[in-house]
Amino acid sequence: MLSLAPEKPKAAAASHPPVERETLLIEVEGVRKAFPGVVALDDVSFRLRAGTVHALMGENGAGKSTLMKILAGVYIPDKGVYRLHGRDIALTSPLDALENGIAMIHQELNLMPFMSIAENIWIRREPLNRFGLIDHARMYQMTRELFAQLSIDLDPEAKVASLSISSRQMVEIARAVSYNSDVLIMDEPTSALTEHEVAHLFRIVRMLREQGKGIIYITHKMNELFEIADEVSVFRDGHFIGCKRVEQLSHDEVIRMMVGREITEMFPKTIVPIGEVALEVEHLTLDGVFHDVSFSVRQGEILGVAGLIGSGRSNVAETLFGVSPASSGQIRINGQAVSVDSPRTAMQHGMAFLTEDRKDTGCFLNLSIQENMQISVLGGDNLKAGFVRQQALDSMCAAMSGTLRVKTPNLDERIENLSGGNQQKVLIGRWLLTNPKILILDEPTRGIDVGAKAEIHKLICKLAGQGVAVIMISSELPEVLGMSDRIMVMHEGRVTGIVDRADATQVSIMTLAAG
Amino acid sequence: MSISNTQPLDKAAKSGAFGFKLPAEARIFMVLLGVALIFELLGWLFVGQSFIANKERLIVMVLQVSVIGIIAVGVTQIIIMGGIDLSSGSVVALTAMVSASLAQTSDFARAVFPALTDLPVLAPLAAGLLVGLVCGLINGTVIAKTAIPPFIATLGVMVTARGMAKWYTKGEPISMLSDNYAAIGAGINPVIIFLVTALVFHIILSYTRYGKYTYAIGANRAAARVAGINVNRHLILVYTVAGLLSGLAGVVTSARAVSGQAGMGMMYELDAIAAAVIGGTSLNGGLGKITGTVIGTLILGTMTSGFTFLRIDAYYQEIVKGIIIVVAVVADQYRQRNRRS
Numbered sequence: 001m002l003s004l005a006p007e008k009p010k011a012a013a014a015s016h017p018p019v020e021r022e023t024l025l026i027e028v029e030g031v032r033k034a035f036p037g038v039v040a041l042d043d044v045s046f047r048l049r050a051g052t053v054h055a056l057m058g059e060n061g062a063g064k065s066t067l068m069k070i071l072a073g074v075y076i077p078d079k080g081v082y083r084l085h086g087r088d089i090a091l092t093s094p095l096d097a098l099e100n101g102i103a104m105i106h107q108e109l110n111l112m113p114f115m116s117i118a119e120n121i122w123i124r125r126e127p128l129n130r131f132g133l134i135d136h137a138r139m140y141q142m143t144r145e146l147f148a149q150l151s152i153d154l155d156p157e158a159k160v161a162s163l164s165i166s167s168r169q170m171v172e173i174a175r176a177v178s179y180n181s182d183v184l185i186m187d188e189p190t191s192a193l194t195e196h197e198v199a200h201l202f203r204i205v206r207m208l209r210e211q212g213k214g215i216i217y218i219t220h221k222m223n224e225l226f227e228i229a230d231e232v233s234v235f236r237d238g239h240f241i242g243c244k245r246v247e248q249l250s251h252d253e254v255i256r257m258m259v260g261r262e263i264t265e266m267f268p269k270t271i272v273p274i275g276e277v278a279l280e281v282e283h284l285t286l287d288g289v290f291h292d293v294s295f296s297v298r299q300g301e302i303l304g305v306a307g308l309i310g311s312g313r314s315n316v317a318e319t320l321f322g323v324s325p326a327s328s329g330q331i332r333i334n335g336q337a338v339s340v341d342s343p344r345t346a347m348q349h350g351m352a353f354l355t356e357d358r359k360d361t362g363c364f365l366n367l368s369i370q371e372n373m374q375i376s377v378l379g380g381d382n383l384k385a386g387f388v389r390q391q392a393l394d395s396m397c398a399a400m401s402g403t404l405r406v407k408t409p410n411l412d413e414r415i416e417n418l419s420g421g422n423q424q425k426v427l428i429g430r431w432l433l434t435n436p437k438i439l440i441l442d443e444p445t446r447g448i449d450v451g452a453k454a455e456i457h458k459l460i461c462k463l464a465g466q467g468v469a470v471i472m473i474s475s476e477l478p479e480v481l482g483m484s485d486r487i488m489v490m491h492e493g494r495v496t497g498i499v500d501r502a503d504a505t506q507v508s509i510m511t512l513a514a515g
Numbered sequence: 516m517s518i519s520n521t522q523p524l525d526k527a528a529k530s531g532a533f534g535f536k537l538p539a540e541a542r543i544f545m546v547l548l549g550v551a552l553i554f555e556l557l558g559w560l561f562v563g564q565s566f567i568a569n570k571e572r573l574i575v576m577v578l579q580v581s582v583i584g585i586i587a588v589g590v591t592q593i594i595i596m597g598g599i600d601l602s603s604g605s606v607v608a609l610t611a612m613v614s615a616s617l618a619q620t621s622d623f624a625r626a627v628f629p630a631l632t633d634l635p636v637l638a639p640l641a642a643g644l645l646v647g648l649v650c651g652l653i654n655g656t657v658i659a660k661t662a663i664p665p666f667i668a669t670l671g672v673m674v675t676a677r678g679m680a681k682w683y684t685k686g687e688p689i690s691m692l693s694d695n696y697a698a699i700g701a702g703i704n705p706v707i708i709f710l711v712t713a714l715v716f717h718i719i720l721s722y723t724r725y726g727k728y729t730y731a732i733g734a735n736r737a738a739a740r741v742a743g744i745n746v747n748r749h750l751i752l753v754y755t756v757a758g759l760l761s762g763l764a765g766v767v768t769s770a771r772a773v774s775g776q777a778g779m780g781m782m783y784e785l786d787a788i789a790a791a792v793i794g795g796t797s798l799n800g801g802l803g804k805i806t807g808t809v810i811g812t813l814i815l816g817t818m819t820s821g822f823t824f825l826r827i828d829a830y831y832q833e834i835v836k837g838i839i840i841v842v843a844v845v846a847d848q849y850r851q852r853n854r855r856s
Contacts, residue, residue, distance in 0.1 A: 347743045364734035366801045376742045378724040386723045
């Protein structure tokens with residue numbers, strides 16, 4: 001693999017494309033932000049022009065989220081100039097930013113689940129009737145008009161709790177638009193969306209761009225960058241690396257700017273001998289969720305699972321692992337029919353399950369890395385008269401985090417202080433310690449940076465090489481196509497096809513996924 | 516926004532370099548010392564004697580909170596696991612009644628069970644512990660098997676157990692208990708029972724799988740389940756252990772008073788929760804230490820003694836205690852927030 005020495009971060013201002021002053025919405029220069037013990041941003045500059053989509057890219061910890069939070073008034077910079085419409089400004093809070101025409105759409109949704117869509121959108125700005133009470137009819141009407149403008153098809157009176165994640169995302173976007181802001185900040189808005197919904201989102205983004213708004217778009221996904229962005233600013237280790245027009249850039253150049261080295265091989269797929277059938281599933285059904293799912297995985301095989309959000313892919317994984325036991329159907333492991341009624345029994349049958357949501361069902365955020373990693377192996381030889389053999393576990397976990405290259409000074413650190421990629425490695429380590437024969441991975445590389453992603457891909461291939469049967473669910477088609485031996489595609493709770501690696505293309509998979 | 520996006524990997528390492536971090540218990544211990552020193556100072560100013568340099572006072576100080584302390588050891592585990600237990604005080608009363616009724620001597624004409632007098636001391640002790648255990652088992656089972664919040668489940672047991680304690684003798688107190696039984700609560704025995712209990716559970720929480728699972732469930736219940744922990748079974752276990760400790764507290768209470776009364780243990784559940792929270796156990800779960808709870812218990816004891824020593828009305832004591840509990844929780848929230856941003 002070719003690798004260049006990491007380039008030195010360059011001086012900032014020099015590399016902005018020339019621009020007419022009056023089209024500048026936001027201009028930031030020499031911004032610095034330090035947290036106790038770490039400089040998150042140093043001497044960073046950034047310009048947002050009206051009527052453009054400006055992507056921010058960089059690995060996790062590069063500083064793009066910090067910059068975004070400064071722009072949105074969440075953080076107050078230690079140093080530097082922030083000009084909005086050419087005037088110096090010092091934002092004190094997100095509300096302050098909103099009132100200055102800067103709206104942010106959070107990666108994690110901030111909606112009140114038991115209030116209606118309309119109430120969520122117009123909160124703090126509810127239309128009042130002549131008695132000073134909230135005029136619900138008008139509020140719903142305003143919402144319908146807003147939705148018509150954005151071609152969103154949702155009932156303004158519905159409770160947010162009843163909506164899917166992607167619909168909630170649409171409500172967030174509508175709310176941001178409703179403020180008539182000049183600047184919209186979107187933090188990985190597509191991470192919970194299906195391809196279809198992404199297309200819808202992009203239509204909205206383009207429409208807003210036509211209206212002369214500036215859109216700051218944070219993403220990890222390269223194809224989105226080329227599809228939607230006009231300009232891109234790249235950050236690395238808290239420094240501004242450069243800003244370019246997208247059409248002047250290639251895929252590889254962006255990655256090179258982000259990591260300071262070439263990544264020539266995106267997917268390190270190695271062909272390994274495929275062994276016996278490890279897991280066989282027949283007519284597996286969870287009433288109301290998925291139906292008649294049948295497939296098998298062999299030792300050393302990677303079975304990719306593709307499908308849009310809501311297709312039931314994650315539910316199948318949860319059922320296999322006993323999180324929500326099946327209503328009917330059969331699971332056979334090494335030819336033997338087994339009943340999996342809890343994660344515990346699944347583990348006894350040699351399964352391991354890396355869940356989709358690191359924070360909700362993976363990490364014990366306020367416990368240490370050590371405690372997080374060892375939790376599933378507190379039994380057998382690691383237990384002596386009820387007491388945990390901590391020394392043995394310490395060295396096991398130290399060895400594991402060495403193998404997985406978890407970046408941390410020591411394992412007593414709280415897991416919440418790690419980046420997403422490192423948290424993911426710790427969770428993978430947790431499962432590898434159980435010595436699984438069948439490994440179920442749900443979105444193993446979601447929301448983690450390019451470098452860590454490649455390492456995890458390599459690891460998955462290595463495990464397959466050791467004879468582990470791998471089931472890998474992913475929303476990223478390149479990942480599914482690049483890693484899998486076979487790909488199972490689901491649509492609305494049913495399997496619509498199982499495709500061999502050789503026959504699989506983006507188009508064939510998407511066709512099956514769309515039903 | 517995700518935390519991971521904003522913070523480079525080694526943030527923690529760098530902040531560590533700024534100096535050693537005091538363990539939470541050390542900070543709570545400083546609070547204890549601070550409270551004691553304030554009373555010492557006020558003692559010399561207004562009473563003309565030392566608050567601390569008085570062995571008897573120190574013993575009484577611990578003695579009067581020993582029962583609370585025993586309960587708090589159990590409650591701490593429940594709170595670490597993300598739960599709450601409001602039933603402890605009532606369980607103390609019910610246990611006290613049941614065990615006292617089996618500890619009566621035969622030279623008392625109006626014994627509750629005339630046929631069951633002069634039993635060996637093991638009988639009332641075992642009966643008391645069993646009552647506590649069953650109450651805890653009910654708490655745990657209801658919480659695990661139905662999805663109702665622990666607050667409600669244990670509130671139910673709180674009211675029911677208190678009612679049963681009154682119904683047991685139609686409100687009559689139970690007296691004339693055997694000397695052997697009374698010996699359980701005599702002298703500094705409650706202090707010894709408290710400290711031994713605390714030590715045992717400190718070791719269990721720190722070094723056994725039981726402890727690790729307790730913290731894990733409190734930190735993230737869904738993740739604990741996916742990690743292969745039988746969450747429901749563990750919930751029941753921990754509530755049962757806490758019930759058992761409340762039962763022990765009930766035995767000690769009735770032995771010390773040499774009687775059983777349905778009004779015993781009133782509000783003990785809140786004192787125990789207060790001791791845990793002052794001691795640094797987070798109501799969000801996943802955080803807390805028995806050592807902290809012991810110090811928290813001692814802070815409550817020091818305040819009670821201090822106010823008595825200064826001859827200040829008990830009313831003020833409750834007012835101050837209330838404030839301290841709120842301050843402790845605010846401090847906890849503040850610490851949590853600091854860690855995040």
